[in-house]
Amino acid sequence: MENKTIARTLRLLSQLMELHNENPFKIKSIANAYFKVDKLPFALRDKPIEEIDQIEGIGKGLASKIIELLQTGELKELEDIIQKTPAGVVEMLAIKGIGPKKISIIWHTLHIESIGELYYACNENRLIEAKGFGLKTQEEIKNAIEFKLAANGRFLYAQVEGFASTLFTQLSAWLVKIDHDALMGFAGQYRRACEIIDELDIVIGAEHLEAVIENMTSFSPLSLIQAEDCFIATTEAGFRIRLYVVEKTAFYLEWFKLTGNPGHVKKVLNLAGNGPFMNERDIYSQAGLAFIEPELREDFDEIELAKHNNLPTLIQYEDLKGSLHNHSTWSDGVHTLEQMALYCKEQLNLQYLGICDHSKTAVYAKGLNEQRVFGQHQEIDALNQKLAPFKIFKGIESDILSDGSLDYSDDILKTFDFVVASVHSNLRMDEAKATARLLKAIENPYTTILGHPTGRLLLSRAGYPIDYKKIIDACAANQVVIEINANPLRLDLDWRWHRYALEKGVLLSVNPDAHRMEGFNDMQYGILVARKGGLSADKCLNAFTLDQINEYFESKKARKL
DNA sequence: GCCGTTTTCGGCCCGACTGTTTTCAGTCG
Incomplete structure (x- = not known):
């Protein structure tokens, strides 16, 4: 069992x-263990069981719960308490927005036992009767329920990825036995690398069409049902899969049709005529268009760009030369600064690491006060000697306070190589207030990068x-880079605004916001949405070489003197 | 339930903000 699963179990x-109104200190202790387990730099399952109660925050009682989980995969105490609680x-x-205290009142005082009933009660104005x-x-609860319902059956790209690739392998192995030379490919949102996937589309181009169709429902990993034009399955988690089986000769056209969104497909086919087409490239070429990468087929402005051969050369993961905005054990990260740097240098072959631990307001995350900023800078200087030519840049993720100011005085801010400014508190603001707050932070001469601009968590x-145009215009005017936060839950700035930012001359940066070494891999997801947005390597800050980015930071610093 | 003792029991415990209060509780990052 993974630490993450153990941590989630303890949290639940x-x-x-x-x-159930049990002893608050006992509860706190278990909640604390959840945080601790989540931040352990090693896997609990690899730890000798007699050493588990030596871990800080975990005593005899919690160690026995963890051991039970590791050995049986279950926790009796949790099963019992789940039995006593209505599933709803x-x-x-x-x-989001209501915690156990409010839920307890909803359940015990208002006698509401499901989300549906709760929504109904909001509409009937019945919640306001309860104390607190x-x-x-x-209204907040009603909105949160609507948001949650809208997310039903929808999944993050990253949640789907592992499942999709396993399925593809299984399906290929199955298919090769029935139709040796069949073609197959992902289509739809998944092939377009959309941040949220409603369903997984797969197209098979069969040489022996009837044989494949006849046998399709025998593909055991899925419970496929034959529908009008495809096979449909839904996983236990509620994820929908559509499998289209077509003649091999029609494969490329169908693959094309099922990949782009309807607007894109229609416009291209209007230009391309009826074919026949040898492959996807042929379709675009017969339409008089440059080839459009799947990520771009959103009926945005890609057809116009392709018409005039103005499509950007999309950035690739290999273009990245460094990673900015990452955390270490100095604040709420799992791995040390040196571990993070070595991982970038040796595993990822990067030239530099920007470390941006939390600033002092983020007390919950061990944010750095002024003395600890100085301490970290000393460690960075020493590591830079040791790891040269690899370089660690001195960064900070400075909280944008409610009034838009940053978290340190100018005297401290000027000691950093660069500053990522982000909002972490007071997230409920109207557009005018949120925009004004961000504008002030962007206008701060020490702000280098605007971090996760909207604070969204997908689904x-x-x-x-926020007023995107005002924010982006201000970034252009103040030479502030906008982050594409690569965490698959954020992917913020949204790709739909990348083009506007790029038009205005704003640089973007694919930042993993890594809190552990594995977190750097999130840059893959950042790259996918950056490609959707139309980002090219030359407009991406962390695709700059070490020399280029050094110069960039220096010139930005020179501007405010 | 954990921790740390002046060792077997008592203390544990972030700050800002919001919405609900009329002095504070719940939630968040």
Whole structure:
């Protein structure tokens, strides 16, 4: 069992205990163990069991729970408490904005036991009767439920990726036995690398069409049902898969049709005529267009660009020369600064690492006060001697406070090579307030990069609303780079605004926001959406070589003197 | 339930903000 699963189990246990009004200190202790387990730099399953209760925050009681989980995959205490809680109440824990205390009142006082009932009660104005609830809270809960319902059956790209690739392998192995020379490919949102996937589309071009269709439902990893024009399956988790089987000769045209969004497909086919087409490139060429990469087929402005041969050369993962905006054990990261740097240098072959631990306001994340900033800089200087020519840049993720100011005085800010400014608190703002707050941060001469501009968590929380154009224009005017936060849950700045930013001359940066060594791999997801946005390597800050980025930071610093 | 003792019991514990209060509780990152 992974640490993450153990951590989640402990969190669920602590939340349920809170719903059942158990000893608050006991609850706190379990919740604390959840945080600790989540941040361990080693796998618990590799640890000798007698050493588990030596871990800080884990005593005899929690060690025995963890051992039970590792050995049986279950936790009796959790099963028992789940038995005593209506399933709908457990589900409510996933609604953003209400915690166990409010859920406890919803359940025990209002006798509401499912999300559906809760939504109904909001509409009937019944929540405001309960103590601690008012109109605003009721509205907040209603919005959060709507957001959650809209996310049903939808998944993040990263959640789908492993499943999709396994399925593809299984399907290939199965198919080769029935139709040796069949063609197959992903289509739809997955092939377009959309940040959210509603369903997984796969196209098979069969030489022996009837044989494949006849046998399709015998493909055991999925429970496929034959529909009008395809086979459909839904996984236990509610993920939909559509499998299209077509004649091999029609494969490329169908693959094309099922990949682009409807607007794109229609426009291209209007130009291309009826074929026949040898492959996808042929379709675009007969339409008089340059080839359009799948990620771009969103009916945005890609057809116009292709018409005039103005499509950007899309950035690739291999173009990245360094990684900016990452955390270490100095704040809430799992691995040390040296481990993070060595990973970049030796595993990823990068030239530099930008370390951006949290600033002092983020107390919950061990944010750095002024003395610790100085301490970290000393460590960076020493490591830079040791790891040269690899370079660690002195960065900080400075909180944007409610009034838009940054978290340190200018005297401290000027000691950094670069500053990522991001919002972490007070996320409920209207557009005017949020925009004004960000504008002030962008205008701060020490701000180098605007971090995750909207604070959104895909499928889980909408970001605060901002006036994108004003924000991007201000970044252009103040030479501020905008982050593409590569965490698959964020992917913020949204790719739909990359083009506008690039038109205005704003640089983008694919930042993993890594809190552990494996976190750097998220840059892959950042690259996928950057490609959707039309980013080319020369407009991406962390595709700059060490020399180029050094010069960039220096010139930005010179501007404010 | 954990921790740390002046060792077997008592203390544990971030700050800002919001919405609900009329002095504070719940939630968040």
